[in-house]
Amino acid sequence: MQKLDELCATWAPRLTSVLRIITALVILQYGLTKLFGFPYVQGLANQPVFTLYWFTGVIEFVLGALTLVGLFTRFATFVLSGEMAFAYFIEHAPHNFFPVLNEGNEAVLFCFIFLFLAAAGGGPWSIDALLKRNKA
Amino acid sequence: MEATLDKYRPQMLSILRIMVGLLFMSAGIQKWFAFPVAMPAAANITLFSMLGIAGCIELIGGALVTVGLFTRYAAFIMSGEMAVAYWFYTNRPARGFMPIQNGGTVEVLFCFIFLYLVFAGGGPWSLDALLRKKA
Numbered sequence: 672m673q674k675l676d677e678l679c680a681t682w683a684p685r686l687t688s689v690l691r692i693i694t695a696l697v698i699l700q701y702g703l704t705k706l707f708g709f710p711y712v713q714g715l716a717n718q719p720v721f722t723l724y725w726f727t728g729v730i731e732f733v734l735g736a737l738t739l740v741g742l743f744t745r746f747a748t749f750v751l752s753g754e755m756a757f758a759y760f761i762e763h764a765p766h767n768f769f770p771v772l773n774e775g776n777e778a779v780l781f782c783f784i785f786l787f788l789a790a791a792g793g794g795p796w797s798i799d800a801l802l803k804r805n806k807a
Numbered sequence: 808m809e810a811t812l813d814k815y816r817p818q819m820l821s822i823l824r825i826m827v828g829l830l831f832m833s834a835g836i837q838k839w840f841a842f843p844v845a846m847p848a849a850a851n852i853t854l855f856s857m858l859g860i861a862g863c864i865e866l867i868g869g870a871l872v873t874v875g876l877f878t879r880y881a882a883f884i885m886s887g888e889m890a891v892a893y894w895f896y897t898n899r900p901a902r903g904f905m906p907i908q909n910g911g912t913v914e915v916l917f918c919f920i921f922l923y924l925v926f927a928g929g930g931p932w933s934l935d936a937l938l939r940k941k942a
Contacts, residue, residue, distance in 0.1 A: 679879070679925075679926045679927075679928065682926045683923075683926040683927045683928075686922065686923045686925075686926045686927065687923065687927075689919065689922070689923070690919050690920065690922075690923045693915065693916075693919045694916065694919070697906060697907075697912050697915055697916060700905055700906065700907040700912075701907065704907060710903065710904075710905040710907060710908055711908075712907055712908060745809070745812060767843075768843075769833070769843045770830060770833065771833050771834070771837050771843060771844070772843060772844060776830060776913045777912050777913055777916065779826065779830060780826075780827065780830065780913065780916045780917070780920070781916070783822065783823050783826045783827065784823065784916065784920060786819065786822070786823070787819045787820060787822070787823040789812065790812045790813075790815050790816045790819035791812075791813075791816045791819065791820070792809070792812070792813070
């Protein structure tokens, strides 16, 4: 039992990095399809420039890429968390109260994962950690 | 700034856990109790079917993770369930390879959050932590 606790204690920070990388990859898809049409998603791809959806695409692409490599993780994830909160209340909440019915599951999950990452940082497998190690 | 944020990290973990647990439980509630609206595929749900077992895992596991009881074990099983859900149900070649195309983003996110909770545990605001304090 104690061995299991030790194993979890050493791997929990690394798993923070894994969670960060996967979540960033998932949100990058949204930025990429809105800006560049790849991967192509009907109705979402190739937003006209300077519209609301285009700006969200820029946020998702730029900050998603930063989160992916773990550079300025806390800042990037904090902004992304706020964007997802907006997305939920503008896009999904007006349709219905329940996330099951307003299809806001993703937005809620993104919002809270990024909020957690803003508090937790990018973990050991990130450029932030690399820079800190070099400075010390 | 970083030191302040680091101080709240365990509490944030608990908040993430509660939110994810509630969302996950709602999937099970929809399958078994048709609330807030019935799921067409789950109209004649039986216990020993893929959907029935999935609903049980979501209902019981989601409740356990929400209150933070046996977090690691519950999260382990739910992470596995979501991996199965992704590879067997959403990731069909006809629907596209990327999760955004095949509609599997929620499964991917659930899978990796629960994998993280297996290692990180439930945080300070959980029954696990309460029980450990008493012991």
